[in-house]
Amino acid sequence: MRAFAPKSLEETLLRLAEHPDLRPLAGCTDLMVSEPEDRRGLPGVLDLQSVPELRGIEWRGGSLEIGAVTPFSEIRDSPEVQQSFPVLAEAASKIGGWQIQNRASLGGNMANASPAGDSLPALLVLEAQVVLLGPEGRRTVPYGEFHRGYRETALGPGEIIGWVQLPKPPEGATQLFRKVGTREAQAISKVVVALLASVSDGQISEYRLAAGSVAETPVRLTEVEEAMVGQSARAAVADQAGHLAAQAVRPIDDVRSTAEYRRFVLAQVVRRMTLQLVA
Numbered sequence: 001m002r003a004f005a006p007k008s009l010e011e012t013l014l015r016l017a018e019h020p021d022l023r024p025l026a027g028c029t030d031l032m033v034s035e036p037e038d039r040r041g042l043p044g045v046l047d048l049q050s051v052p053e054l055r056g057i058e059w060r061g062g063s064l065e066i067g068a069v070t071p072f073s074e075i076r077d078s079p080e081v082q083q084s085f086p087v088l089a090e091a092a093s094k095i096g097g098w099q100i101q102n103r104a105s106l107g108g109n110m111a112n113a114s115p116a117g118d119s120l121p122a123l124l125v126l127e128a129q130v131v132l133l134g135p136e137g138r139r140t141v142p143y144g145e146f147h148r149g150y151r152e153t154a155l156g157p158g159e160i161i162g163w164v165q166l167p168k169p170p171e172g173a174t175q176l177f178r179k180v181g182t183r184e185a186q187a188i189s190k191v192v193v194a195l196l197a198s199v200s201d202g203q204i205s206e207y208r209l210a211a212g213s214v215a216e217t218p219v220r221l222t223e224v225e226e227a228m229v230g231q232s233a234r235a236a237v238a239d240q241a242g243h244l245a246a247q248a249v250r251p252i253d254d255v256r257s258t259a260e261y262r263r264f265v266l267a268q269v270v271r272r273m274t275l276q277l278v279a
C-alpha cells in the first residue's frame with residue numbers, strides 16, 4: 001500500500017492528480033476504528049495533517065475560514081469561533097472526549113458523513129460553504145448541498161475538503177446547540193440539534209434549525225423554519241416548533257435509540273430552545 005504525507009497543498013494536489021484513488025486521512029479517529037474490510041485493500045493513503053494550508057482558523061474576505069484538518073480542540077478554544085459562531089464552539093466541545101477532540105478534524109467529521117456527526121447541524125445553521133480541492137481544480141459547494149444521501153457526499157474522485165467558510169451570522173442572533181447521548185462524553189448522539197435565530201420588534205425574524213440522528217443525513221428542518229418566521233415571540237410558539245420538528249423528521253430504531261424516543265426528545269429540545277429565544 002502506498003502512503004504519502006505531503007508537506008504543502010501543491011504537493012497534495014500533485015499526489016491526488018497522480019493517484020485519485022488515495023484515501024485522505026486526518027486524525028484517523030473514524031478510519032482506525034472502521035470495519036477491517038473498509039481498510040483492507042486500500043490502494044494507498046494520503047495523510048493531510050502536515051499540510052499547513054489545510055489547518056488553522058482565520059478571517060478572510062468577511063468569512064471565517066477553518067482548514068479541514070483543524071482539530072476540534074482548536075475550534076473549541078478559538079476566540080473567533082467562540083465569539084461569532086458559539087454554536088460550533090459548543091458542538092466541538094461535545095465531540096468524544098478531550099483525547100478525541102485533540103485529533104478529530106472538522107473535515108473528517110464532514111467526510112465521514114455520519115447522520116450523528118455533531119458538528120454537522122451547526123454547519124447547516126451557519127450556512128457554511130465548503131471548498132473542495134481536486135485534480136479538476138477548486139470548487140465551492142454550499143454545505144446544505146454537501147450530503148447527498150446516507151454517507152454519500154458531494155466529494156468527487158480524488159477530491160478532498162480543503163476548508164470551510166463561515167459567513168458572518170446576522171448581528172445579535174442567538175445560537176444554541178444541544179446533544180443528547182447516553183453520557184456527557186464519549187457518546188454518539190441519539191439526537192443533536194442546532195438553532196440560529198433572531199427576534200426583532202417582538203417577532204421571530206430569523207429561524208434556522210438543523211438536527212442530526214433523525215434522518216439518513218443531517219437535515220435543516222425547513223417546515224419548522226417557515227412556520228416560525230413572522231410569529232410573535234410568545235411561549236405558545238415553542239410548543240408549535242417542537243411539535244412540527246417531531247413531524248418533520250424520519251428517525252430510525254437502532255442500537256442507540258428508538259425512532260419514537262428520538263422524535264420525543266427532538267420535540268422537547270426544540271421547544272426549550274425556542275422558549276429561550278422568546279422568553
Ligand SMILES: Cc1cc2nc3c(=O)[nH]c(=O)nc-3n(C[C@H](O)[C@H](O)[C@H](O)COP(=O)(O)OP(=O)(O)OC[C@H]3O[C@@H](n4cnc5c(N)ncnc54)[C@H](O)[C@@H]3O)c2cc1C
Binds near residue numbers: 106111117155186
Ligand atoms: C472514541 C470516539 C468517540 C467519538 N465521538 C464522537 C462524537 O461525540 N461526535 C462525533 O461527531 N464524532 C465522534 N467520533 C467520530 C470521529 O471522531 C469524528 O467523526 C471525527 O471528526 C473524524 O475526524 P478525523 O480527522 O479523525 O477523520 P479520519 O478518521 O482521518 O477520516 C474520516 C473519513 O473522512 C475522510 N477524510 C478525512 N479528512 C478528509 C478531507 N479533508 N477531505 C476528504 N475526506 C477526508 C477519510 O478518508 C475517512 O473516510 C468519535 C470517534 C471515536 C473513536
